[in-house]
Amino acid sequence: MSNNPITRIGVFTSGGDAPGMNAAIRAVVRSAKYYNLEVYGIYRGYEGMIQNDIKKLENINVGYILERGGTFLKSARSAEFRTPEGRKKAYDNLTAHNINALVVIGGDGSLTGAHLFYKEFGIPSIGIPGTIDNDLSGTDSTIGYDTACNTAIQAIDKIRDTAVSHDRLFFVEVMGRDAGFIAVNAGIGSGAAATLIPERKMPIETLIERLKSRAKAKKQSNIVIVAEGGKSGGALEISQKVKKFLPNYDIRVTILGHLQRGGSPTSFDRTLASKLGVAAVEGLINGKADVMVGVINNKIVYTPIKKAIVDDKEVDEDDFRIAKILSQ
Numbered sequence: 449m450s451n452n453p454i455t456r457i458g459v460f461t462s463g464g465d466a467p468g469m470n471a472a473i474r475a476v477v478r479s480a481k482y483y484n485l486e487v488y489g490i491y492r493g494y495e496g497m498i499q500n501d502i503k504k505l506e507n508i509n510v511g512y513i514l515e516r517g518g519t520f521l522k523s524a525r526s527a528e529f530r531t532p533e534g535r536k537k538a539y540d541n542l543t544a545h546n547i548n549a550l551v552v553i554g555g556d557g558s559l560t561g562a563h564l565f566y567k568e569f570g571i572p573s574i575g576i577p578g579t580i581d582n583d584l585s586g587t588d589s590t591i592g593y594d595t596a597c598n599t600a601i602q603a604i605d606k607i608r609d610t611a612v613s614h615d616r617l618f619f620v621e622v623m624g625r626d627a628g629f630i631a632v633n634a635g636i637g638s639g640a641a642a643t644l645i646p647e648r649k650m651p652i653e654t655l656i657e658r659l660k661s662r663a664k665a666k667k668q669s670n671i672v673i674v675a676e677g678g679k680s681g682g683a684l685e686i687s688q689k690v691k692k693f694l695p696n697y698d699i700r701v702t703i704l705g706h707l708q709r710g711g712s713p714t715s716f717d718r719t720l721a722s723k724l725g726v727a728a729v730e731g732l733i734n735g736k737a738d739v740m741v742g743v744i745n746n747k748i749v750y751t752p753i754k755k756a757i758v759d760d761k762e763v764d765e766d767d768f769r770i771a772k773i774l775s776q
Contacts, residue, residue: 457480587751
């Protein structure tokens with residue numbers, strides 16, 4: 449493994465896009481320039497690394513992207529990178545550009561790729577957690593999570609207008625893969641009747657009793673938040689089960705889907721992404737490698753990538769308890 453000083457950093461985004469990724473790219477480029485380092489943007493993630501879609505970035509290239517959602521470097525899945533031959537091709541392209549350090553912005557799959565790449569070829573890499581799911585340990589919040597939560601709550605507020613007007617029961621499915629962070633946040637913030645997450649199984653009978661109890665209390669609307677990836681199924685499946693018990697209910701289902709990934713990042717996500725981008729560059733300069741940078745208790749921390757992707761990050765028990773209390 450090389451002990452040469454860092455001179456050229458390659459930065460790329462990988463996996464699902466998340467609001468704030470552009471802010472992180474901007475921070476990497478500008479902080480690298482501050483420390484007199486060159487930066488190369490790798491377009492379309494690991495696939496672009498293999499296809500040699502690599503271009504030098506200057507400060508002018510990252511102007512006016514702070515407020516934009518998505519990622520201007522684009523993102524793609526790469527089956528070829530999962531093969532030793534594909535990774536060797538990627539390494540050869542990086543070497544041809546004299547890139548001797550990497551910053552990867554993405555979720556657990558993206559960081560897993562960086563960890564494997566470092567083990568095989570020794571190019572120092574630092575991961576920045578960019579995923580709306582908030583499912584990486586080693587940071588209190590991932591880039592994009594706050595924006596996704598705000599987007600979900602704004603959508604649910606609009607749905608509630610219709611629910612109240614028509615005395616309807618809405619099942620709203622939010623993203624998060626197999627993690628319930630967005631669901632719990634949206635459940636508290638929107639005043640949901642119930643919140644169903646993968647980490648906590650709620651029997652259908654319990655949900656039915658809660659809805660009946662709210663009906664007796666003459667609640668004007670009922671909105672049930674369902675996290676995708678739950679063991680009981682998605683919003684559509686659960687709504688069909690409820691309909692069998694409550695045939696007189698006017699039930700509707702809304703799946704927010706990729707709506708939650710887009711949009712301008714919140715102030716929180718812009719600030720978080722900016723801090724992590726600078727910390728990633730400074731970490732590389734200080735000899736760190738094969739780690740993910742995060743913020744815990746408002747302090748920058750570096751966690752080994754293997755630990756960040758393997759350790760389970762659980763929904764806060766108090767948050768779930770609060771959502772349950774307030775749903776009465």
